[in-house]
Amino acid sequence: MDRKVVRRLAAVMVVSGVLTAGAATVWWDPTPSYRAVAAEGAALTDAEQLEALAQQRIFFGHRSVGRNILDGLDRVYAAHEVDPPPVIEIAPGESPQLPPDGLLVHALIGENRHPVGKLENFDATLRAGLGEQVDVAALKFCYVDIRWDSDVEALFARYQETLSRLQSDYPDVRFVHLTVPLTTGPYGIRDHLKVLAGRDDNSTRERYNELMRQAYGHGELFDLATSEATGPDGVLRARELFSGYSSDGGHLNTVGSERLAAELVGHLTDSTP
Template sequence: MFVRLAAAAVVVGLAAAVTLLTFWDPTPRFEPAADEGATLVEASDLQAFSERRIFFGHMSVGKNILSGLREVGAAHGVGPVAEVEVEVAATEVPDLPAGGVLAHALIGENRHPVGKLENFEALVRGGLGDQVDLAALKFCYVDVSWYTDVEDLFETYRQTMDRLEADFPDVRFVHMTVPLTTGPRGIKDRVKVVLGRDDNAARERYNDLMRAAYGPDQLFDIASIEAQGPDGATGDQALFGGYTSDGAHLNAAGASRVAAELVDFVSRG
């Protein structure tokens, strides 16, 4: 009897442990939304976008956006934007080809946003500022977390961009909000929220500073696009689950949606 009771207790304990781990930090499962990004943009706007001279500093979500640009272009039969990847550590910025071009760089290191700003400024001053008509730096979601001094980071960003805008008046500097991740998934995430360690809340504090500083013709609000479902409904300020496969990066539907919105934004400027 004792042996049977002990065995049963072990089984119950293991089941409880598995259940706790599942709810503590569950593996995310997301149902992808319908990929409708191509329906949100006109071929004429895509063509105009492909003729612009753009510099885009980014990391992984930026790669997703570039993939989305290729997808929506192909859906409309518009040739891909001519892309040139610029090495951040290059001692000389290359001469870009004539005509429309999208120069982009995997800028800096994740979790070091000030370093990304320094890299971006160095590349603009190192020759890109004289070759493009639009430039943008996108931070990654990991660059802003619950412990980030968002006011200090924003002030550093603003001062950097003010200098560049003053020194390169012919370049349109587009400002971008920080991407979001999906909302709390389990007990672990909810405990973090209760303890004031909500990463998305910090990102939105930073994004609100960006929204207050830059008008609709200057700010490309990635976070708001990510938080809005295909039906236009906006819930909590978190990445819509249908736009991601891992809770952070964009799937095909999310990438084409953000890319289409970017084409529309650039064409309106």
């Protein structure tokens, strides 16, 4: 048989297999039926934890998913009728003189798809004077910072090196480490073909996340990725963003942002070593 014919038949068989395996999930459904059982995010925390968080001085470097979480945090405070901490947005590298009470300082760190630049930006912002003024500091990468072909070992080594120096230079700051967020899927023919070809972005993100989980223990690591992948029934079905938490397959909707915000509150106010 002609080689071209063989290749075409093989391609048809692969696509047919993908369609058969993924027929029920060809289209991404942002509102699956079981989302109706999702508990309100506010129910995952309480007024005492929220008041304790409001007394801390926190610096959070992030991009869009971080903004989703901050929006969810605002709604969680409102649901409990607790006054939130003042929120101050600064430019990366800026370090204003902060008021003495609890507050949440945040910045849109670096550029997406350039995680090393975000690390450098986070480091420079703390060293500009913020490191002497805050109790807690955290950097969150975005899902677009790690793709299927990313060198996660090199990035993790750079992350550890940067954060270790910061911890040494600012011993009074609690540095909280976050796993990289995930996206929904795979859904549809294109996503399944990427998985078959070894080009699944979430798999690479999870390789990085496993390095984080192995390096940082309880109290140090907020496992954002696992929280994103765990459904409202508490079941971790797959290492991907639970679609009921997302507005577009990557960012968090109201349900997702409130749940992640409430879980972060619990982490930041947990005094267990």
